[in-house]
Amino acid sequence: MTTLFYERALNDKDIGFIFETEFGDDMHDEEWTEHIALLVNFWDSVFLNEKAYNGDPFGPHFTIPNLKMEYFKPWVDLFTETAKELYEPDVAVLFKEKGESYAEEFIERLSQKMKNDTLTFL
Numbered sequence: 001m002t003t004l005f006y007e008r009a010l011n012d013k014d015i016g017f018i019f020e021t022e023f024g025d026d027m028h029d030e031e032w033t034e035h036i037a038l039l040v041n042f043w044d045s046v047f048l049n050e051k052a053y054n055g056d057p058f059g060p061h062f063t064i065p066n067l068k069m070e071y072f073k074p075w076v077d078l079f080t081e082t083a084k085e086l087y088e089p090d091v092a093v094l095f096k097e098k099g100e101s102y103a104e105e106f107i108e109r110l111s112q113k114m115k116n117d118t119l120t121f122l
């Protein structure tokens, strides 16, 4: 699921360029392999209560150049579509719900951060 999702994300017309800038366009190289391994651990910790991921999923996004709030919708759509293709509907819906709730929290935190950044310039 994670590998297929990022393969599509990298080729997506709206959000692909962010991943390409960050990790390059070759999904078999080290940077991509590390990112996917990290994300597999992240999703294992979300769904299976595995402790392999203990990072901060939000913080690293705030320093990504050109990450805009409107990119979260295509992210969620792609994530949901991929889950629907791979899993039975009752499992796919869990991915959809988790993806959406994380995306909402990202948007919330990103807008909070933008507000704070604006205030420090006043």
Ligand code: HEM
Residues within 6 Å of the ligand: 015, 018, 019, 022, 038, 039, 042, 055, 056, 057, 058, 060, 061, 064, 067, 071, 072, 075, 098, 099, 102, 103, 106
């Ligand atoms: C527009 C949507 C998104 C884009 C373009 C994006 C892109 C990225 C990039 C470029 C990184 C690497 C950051 C770095 O190491 O400097 C990253 C890390 C990560 N992303 Fe996203 N992301 C998006 C949405 C999400 C969502 C919705 C989730 C969770 C459901 C998520 C989960 C993660 C996690 C867990 C990491 C690893 C953080 C760490 O270093 O521990 N991302 N993302």
